[in-house]
Amino acid sequence: MTATQQRQIGSEEFPRTFVAPGARFDDWATAEPYYKQLVDREIKTLADFEQWLRDFSEVDAAFDEEGTARHIAMTCATDDAEREQAFLHYLQNVQPHREPWAQQLRLKFAELATRFPLPQKRYEVLERSVRSAIEIFREENIPLQVQLAEMSQQYQKITGAMTVTLRGEELTIQQAARNLEETDRALREEAWRAISDRYLQNADELNKLYDDMVRVRHQVAKNADCADFREYMFKAMQRFDYTPDDCLAFHDAIEKVCVPAVGRLFEQRREKLGLKSLRPWDLDVDIDQRPPLRPFKNDDELVAGCSKIFHKVDGELGDIFDNLSQRGLLDLGSRKGKAPGGYQATYNEKRLPFIFMNAVGTESDVRTLLHEGGHAFHTWSCRNDPLDAYRTYPIEFAEVASMGMEMLCLPHVDVFYGSETDRARKRFLEGIVTFFPFMARVDAFQHWVYTNVNATTAQRQAHWQSLTKRFSPHIDWSGLENYDRDSWHRKLHIFEVPFYYVEYG
Structure with a gap:
């Protein structure tokens, strides 16, 4: 069996x-x-x-x-x-x-x-x-939704199979990305190029897959008497409280306020690192050239540390997390063949959350488990409601619990970092500021894609690059344009859960 x-x-x-x-x-x-x-x-x-x-x-x-x-x-x-x-x-x-x-x-x-x-x-x-x-x-959309789910599974299969060889060692993408935090700039560049080259190997396949997804999604929208897939998704995701125009205004506000703030942070980074310009492999190294934060060595240490943090936030949360661990409802480590990213899924009948992620020992992995823990606690808190619809929180509210949990846990991350706690907290808070422009780029890209469904791959690539200039003008991509134009392939939300990214902002 x-x-x-x-x-x-x-x-x-x-x-x-x-x-x-x-x-x-x-x-x-x-x-x-x-x-x-x-x-x-x-x-x-x-x-x-x-x-x-x-x-x-x-x-x-x-x-x-x-x-x-x-x-x-x-x-x-x-x-x-x-x-x-x-x-x-x-x-x-x-x-x-x-x-x-x-x-x-x-x-x-x-x-x-x-x-x-x-x-x-x-x-x-x-x-x-x-x-x-x-x-x-619309009944005619049922086979189209099956096609789209099959395509999402194909994306997971393609990206889950990706590994790179770095200095003689085969690594998953997540394992290789650890090296982007190293103080050795040559190693960072080598790791960045290895990862980017690996995605480039499947670029044509992923562009074709996305073409097919956009075409089918547009047909779904037309069948439902919507002008485009954007209109359809705002209804499907039950976005009752804001509109596409509100999202576009949000992008503009981020461009006006956050992009200059990120520019100041990145200029400080450039000066401290003694560089003429910041390249894509210069963004994660410690600004003072200290060794990377490595808060845990294995999954057991990650679980034990997060358990302590959750208990410090609230004893009941800690008990829930320990319960999930004891039931085998955590799959945390990165390995070959595992789908990318992280998520919390719910066994709806047992009313139990399951946490999936790709941990490799980094500071961002700690945040990810705290984040997914927030989702899990949200799920757990709803489990006694007899109505399945109320046990399944709306996708439009899902990130409140998870992003909020990251902030609630921040005062207690000394569990992992000891004397390096202030450094870890600073990285976390700076990450909030730098995330906003990236979130806006991902969301703005999808608004354009689904209102320009006849665009070619080249036009789509060009638009993504224009968004790079708009929201990330402080990074030097000269000579790397062939990598940037398809770098959105790494963001699984674009393929698997369209329009689900602005919620993180």
Whole structure:
């Protein structure tokens, strides 16, 4: 049996009351009767309606957990053919069948909410979300969404396979990037070029993949009667409180305020390092040429240190984190074949968070685990709500808990750094300032891409380079233009979760 097949079905803490205890939604034939029962059920009272909602949540949680488990397994080993096939089977042969039934249930919800008005203090947000989802659903988009998910998996597979050889040693991209903090400038440049050359090997493939994604996403938008994919995503992400124009104004404000501030920081860096200009490999080395911060040597030390920090912030948070560690819900270290980046996913039925990242012993890895811990605590704090929709926090609010947790933990990072704590805190705070222009560049790029869907690869590359000049004018890219034009390939959000980046700002 595969690891996926061996997974425990259901939740001992939250036992099923509607779905059969042993039912596993690894094929549509098992799941369909439950959705049909919900569609056909006669509702006579408000109490019936609320029980129907709880049963709907139970079915959806069991269904979603199957997909989440397969996605986690695949990202932990993108080079494992069995895991890949298990994920693709669910993606292609199980999940698409649910979507028309989910729309029927949303429509039934809207009709029932008219007949049996729900207490607005409890259900106002849910009603708004359901009506928004009804508005943009189109059955013809189901196969297109499958295509897009397959393309995202292909991006993970391509980038997860990337390694470089640096001074005779094969390293993952994350492991090689550690060298960008070294005081040896020749080593930094060598590491930077090795990483950049490795991405360049797949540049044509990734550009073609993105072309296909943009084309399919535009068709999804047109099918949903939206002018473009940007309009579609603002509805799909349920951005009720701000508009594309607000984002563009945010970019302008960052250009006006943050870019000059970063310029002052970078000028100080250039002078201290004694350089004529700052090259891309000069941005992470310590400004005083001190050895890199190396706060931990292995995953166990990272977990132990973050546990201490969380306990200092709040004992309950520390206990939750320790619980996750003991349950094996952390996969932290970088290795060949592992998908890039970091995330927190939720096993919706067990109501448990899972943390994934690519740690290599750096100061940024500590921040990443504190960040993902914030997501996990958010998930945990919602787990007793009977409605799956309320246990799954809106994507528009997700980063509040994670970015906030980074700040709450900052007073306690001496756990890792001892006498170097002030230095670590300064790097963290400077990183906030330097992040804003990069965030704006990533977001502005996507606004342009999806409102210029017929642009060629060359035009897209040129626009990215224009954004480099706008938001990062202090870095000397002379002679490196062929690297810069496709450097956005490294930002997985652009491929996998379009328009999801401005939230970090």
